[in-house]
Amino acid sequence: MTRKNVAVFTATGCKACENAILDIHYQVSSLARWAHFTFWPYVLGSSWEDLEKSDELDVCFFAGAIRTASDEEAALKLRQKSKILVAFGACAAFGGMPGLSNLHPGGESALCKSPSDDDCPELPPLRSRVAALQQIVQADYILPGCSPPQNYIWAILQSLVCQSESAARISFAASRLPQPIAQAVMAGVLPPGGSIFAGEKAVCASCARIKEEKRFESFKRIHQIDPDPGRCLLEQGLLCQGIATREGCGGLCTGAGVPCRGCFGKAGAVFDPGAKMVSAVSSTFDTTDGEEMKKIAEEFVDLAGTFYRYTMPAQCALLQNRKELK
Template sequence: MPDKPKVAFYWCASCGGCEESVVDLAESILDVVAAVDIVMWPVAMDFKKKDVEAMADGSILVSLVNGAVRTSEQEEMAKLMRKKSKLIIAYGSCAHTGGIPGLANQFGREELLRYIYEESPSTVNPQKTRPELKVIANGSTVTLPNFFNIVRALDQVIDVDYYLPGCPPTPKLLKQALEVLLSGKLPEKGAVLAPDIALCDECPKKDTKPSDLKFTEFKRPHWMQIDPKVCLLAQGILCMGPATRGGCEGVCISGNMPCTGCFGPPSRIKDQGAKILSALASQVEAKDEKGIDETLATIPDPVGTFYRYGLPVSLLRRKNFNSTG
């Protein structure tokens, strides 16, 4: 069936959850398979890099690439997929904004390798052996890809046409996106294929959010019995919803867990963490410096809280971006 549009899936630094989300299409996946010709999908099908290399440039209609870019191999594959595809979709938080792997940007490569191979409590490595890019053993050469100094979102490596946000994206958004792409009515380049309004808009607990939250401390969800009917922020639980793009239909919130920000910010916002901080900080009850410090000290991991999925695209630690090698 040569006329079916070609679709590819690829993964970079990711956990595999995005792959799961494709399977989560359930029976709809059959419609997808019927409508397209999948030419690359490492998790499910046995295509090789050379198969893709053999294809004509631009012959794949759309490649959905998930995961952040941490290694030279991922960079190489991302560039290959770009070359062979008409459209690239950054699929999921890691490709979109760097995701959980992006939190490693708090540290440099040397710091990370030293910890993993020498200092971590579970490591026994008296020779301080580190992985080498090239090892010759028994006459054969083994190579490993380069481990970059930083983690990058996909569009910091290749040109990206669209983004499907989420950790992982919901099947509903994936289905909508595929339908739109196959219909040929393409959205504006660079679009994030989800509503451009914050999650509060569709939050089931929206009506119970007070206008002044008057934070005295930030509570962690496991400390307490959460009232399922009331806005989590009103209960003192840090919810990223006000600064996070909607479209997930509040799946976490319906499960009584706060939004952690995986859809990234709405398009207007440059830095999701800074934005939620300025919103929450203006609603801290204490007005004196000591009281404010005490309230903010109840957030145990500020970077992991406010930049959980977006450190590589945030304004923080941009200086590291000077060297990707």
């Protein structure tokens, strides 16, 4: 069989997504049977010249947010060169943590000058707003997560790179993937364009903690309490975003007693993650007195940065509609 030409690239990001590709356990050794990595600067040290010399790419995994002019250029170049472009990880899919800088747009002025300015490598010009990959070019598939869980990385590799060539694809028949994707992986054909490689409901659907209608009187941070292992974290006063977040991770964080931070983006039925969280959190306030409500609400710090931690550029309805003010 012919091997697929594959590229992996990170724009503005921490490259943990690229590490995650290498972290798919022993399956990584079989990858070379199907994939020929023509362009992978982080691991292979490839240069842009290598990309220009190579044939058309079959699949490109694009990680990281679009923050600088060179990120934008890379996105355009890779889009042009590849048949399938995947927004890989929360930054590429929704803008991710770098996207939080959209709360203070304006770019350069926010940068600190280093004491030894002369030896500083020059940073490419910053865009006024951080964008997700989808806001610059069309991405064919989306794989959310910070970083994406191994099973989904394996699923997307099976689906887009191996297609019908690998017997391991059969295992996805009973996976947590939405049915159309799971069927496509099984059949060895491409899933419907624009598919998100994650679940459809909210994280709560796969979180094993028991949800009762408990109220809390004050909001707590993770270091302040030792959460009860079996009970819903939100009901214990922790700010868990599972209720507004797309499932797929299987409740990894909540399983370990850490509140969900929302790296899979908003769940299908949610209009705006912040609004959903406001609604969910407020409903747990245990009071009917206005003053007390106000007091509890004042305990929360940095709501925008918390509720849109990974999704500010792409899923915050209020800021998203401000594109005209670029």
